[in-house]
Amino acid sequence: MNTIALYDLAHARTGDKGNHANISLIAYKNEDYAWLVDQVTPERVAAHFGARRPSEVRRYLLPNIGAMNFVMHDVLDGGVNDSLNLDMHGKSLSFHLLTLTIQKP
Amino acid sequence: MQTLAVGCGAGFSGDRVDAAVPVVKTLIARGGPAALMFENLAERTLAQQHLIRRANPSLGYEPLLELELSPILADCLKHNIPIIGNFGAANPQGAALCIVQLAEKLGLPKPRIAVVTGDDLSNQEGRTLVKQHLNNAFDERRFVCANAYLGAFEIAQALRQGAQIVVTGRVADPSLLLGPAIAHYQWSASDWDQLAGATMAGHLLECGAQVSGGYFADPGKKEVPGLDNVGFPIAEIFEDGSCVITKADHTGGLVDCRTVKEQLLYEVHDPAAYITPDVVADITQAKVEQLGPDCVRLSGVKGHARTDTLKVLAYFDGGWLGEGEISYAGPNAEARARLSMEVMQKRMGRYMHLRFDLIGLTSILGDDGGSMLNNTPVTHSRDVRLRVAAKHESLASIELLLQELTALWTGGPAGGGGVRVSKRQRLSNLACLIPRKKIPTIIHFI
Numbered sequence: 001m002n003t004i005a006l007y008d009l010a011h012a013r014t015g016d017k018g019n020h021a022n023i024s025l026i027a028y029k030n031e032d033y034a035w036l037v038d039q040v041t042p043e044r045v046a047a048h049f050g051a052r053r054p055s056e057v058r059r060y061l062l063p064n065i066g067a068m069n070f071v072m073h074d075v076l077d078g079g080v081n082d083s084l085n086l087d088m089h090g091k092s093l094s095f096h097l098l099t100l101t102i103q104k105p
Numbered sequence: 106m107q108t109l110a111v112g113c114g115a116g117f118s119g120d121r122v123d124a125a126v127p128v129v130k131t132l133i134a135r136g137g138p139a140a141l142m143f144e145n146l147a148e149r150t151l152a153q154q155h156l157i158r159r160a161n162p163s164l165g166y167e168p169l170l171e172l173e174l175s176p177i178l179a180d181c182l183k184h185n186i187p188i189i190g191n192f193g194a195a196n197p198q199g200a201a202l203c204i205v206q207l208a209e210k211l212g213l214p215k216p217r218i219a220v221v222t223g224d225d226l227s228n229q230e231g232r233t234l235v236k237q238h239l240n241n242a243f244d245e246r247r248f249v250c251a252n253a254y255l256g257a258f259e260i261a262q263a264l265r266q267g268a269q270i271v272v273t274g275r276v277a278d279p280s281l282l283l284g285p286a287i288a289h290y291q292w293s294a295s296d297w298d299q300l301a302g303a304t305m306a307g308h309l310l311e312c313g314a315q316v317s318g319g320y321f322a323d324p325g326k327k328e329v330p331g332l333d334n335v336g337f338p339i340a341e342i343f344e345d346g347s348c349v350i351t352k353a354d355h356t357g358g359l360v361d362c363r364t365v366k367e368q369l370l371y372e373v374h375d376p377a378a379y380i381t382p383d384v385v386a387d388i389t390q391a392k393v394e395q396l397g398p399d400c401v402r403l404s405g406v407k408g409h410a411r412t413d414t415l416k417v418l419a420y421f422d423g424g425w426l427g428e429g430e431i432s433y434a435g436p437n438a439e440a441r442a443r444l445s446m447e448v449m450q451k452r453m454g455r456y457m458h459l460r461f462d463l464i465g466l467t468s469i470l471g472d473d474g475g476s477m478l479n480n481t482p483v484t485h486s487r488d489v490r491l492r493v494a495a496k497h498e499s500l501a502s503i504e505l506l507l508q509e510l511t512a513l514w515t516g517g518p519a520g521g522g523g524v525r526v527s528k529r530q531r532l533s534n535l536a537c538l539i540p541r542k543k544i545p546t547i548i549h550f551i
Contacts, residue, residue, distance in 0.1 A: 015372030025371035051477040060376050065366050065393050071374050077473040081533050084460035084494040087469035098468055
């Protein structure tokens with residue numbers, strides 16, 4: 001197998017603001033960071049969350065702490081006040097991000 | 106100068122009311138200047154408290170206030186640990202009176218309580234101001250409340266004037282920590298790096314246990330010892346604005362680089378511009394270092410000049426939400442749950458959009474439109490719970506939905522059990538930015 005799930009390389013946490021979710025993705029090991037940045041692009045993350053129809057996925061890099069921050073716009077069906085989802089904050093989305101698989105280097 | 110320590114006693118409305126006890130004990134054992142913050146206001150909590158206050162003008166503040174302060178009030182007053190909390194919610198004056206009564210009940214001398222107000226823009230004057238900024242989106246008939254996010258300087262001023270307890274309504278969460286830090290180090294409104302550093306310390310503490318092992322454990326992957334007794338965090342704030350995050354002594358939980366990094370980015374969008382009423386913080390050059398067990402340093406946070414505006418959230422009546430669930434188990438359970446779904450769609454689908462979830466198969470990852478569920482193949486699961494949810498302007502329509510869900514007991518597929526239905530009022534919100542000079546803040550003592 002030449003692929004590996006993000007779950008084995010990084011941890012993540014979701015936060016919400018209005019109809020937008022942010023998911024931090026933090027490498028367990030600093031040496032994996034550059035490789036994660038190459039492969040976990042905003043486009044791949046947008047496709048991975050296709051069912052939520054993000055209007056935009058923006059990625060911010062924090063190399064100092066080996067982290068990326070993905071801000072996904074309009075993925076919460078209106079957000080905590082409007083959504084019919086049981087998880088109206090989208091808190092569980094971080095673990096969905098960790099199911100994304102990437103190529104081993 | 107002695108270093109200031111700030112502990113966190115709550116991270117939301119409904120947090121554990123015994124959490125502050127070990128925090129206060131640790132602050133006392135440490136000695137030196139200290140403060141205790143309570144963060145009790147999520148976005149929605151405040152609007153709910155406005156509705157409660159409408160029904161009973163003496164309420165509208167944090168419902169757990171007495172329970173959360175009773176175990177620590179005497180110790181905090183005795184050891185000069187000021188308490189800062191946004192537990193005032195929609196009625197800061199009411200919260201202050203509640204604390205006065207609590208102190209009396211506990212046989213304590215009347216504490217010096219400062220009440221910070223000005224955030225509430227729900228009166229006619231405030232409403233007019235908010236309306237100007239929301240234009241046509243402002244619906245007068247549905248208006249519930251509007252509150253501005255106030256900052257830390259009024260909290261600091263109250264503390265400098267000798268407040269033992271500072272009660273606020275809506276303030277930016279990190280300002281609850283920044284306030285005592287400003288008061289202690291005498292920072293000015295343009296000490297941007299210091300303000301930004303302490304703002305991020307406040308950001309790390311504002312969700313209580315989320316930086317000290319809560320919202321983190323993943324068995325086999327990210328272990329957290331003693332999660333059942335997770336300790337709440339304490340930040341030591343230094344004069345340059347950097348901080349060290351620790352937690353209450355003799356508790357479970359974990360503070361390490363991973364927990365701190367996760368919480369540092371929690372609810373952050375652009376890490377170069379984390380905007381609060383006090384400062385614009387930039388964490389792109391921040392450093393996170395483990396100094397010892399449950400001891401992590403955050404440094405390198407940069408600050409930029411604060412904006413001229415304050416964020417205001419206005420809430421409007423958003424109709425009703427109704428939801429219900431029914432379970433199926435054993436052979437062909439999933440097919441029966443799916444048939445139940447069809448029945449609901451045929452009977453109610455023409456009146457309102459229904460969201461369906463098959464709990465155990467696909468639920469929270471799906472979207473309200475149902476595209477994920479529609480693409481989920483039949484799995485022959487033997488333990489499935491159907492959930493149906495909808496929103497509607499009219500309470501009568503939502504009650505009809507709940508009746509239909511309840512009727513699945515006898516009129517739905519075989520073996521359906523455990524019907525639960527519930528409804529609640531919805532609140533929708535709109536945000537705007539209003540020049541801060543138009544929103545005066547008032548401090549008064551009681």
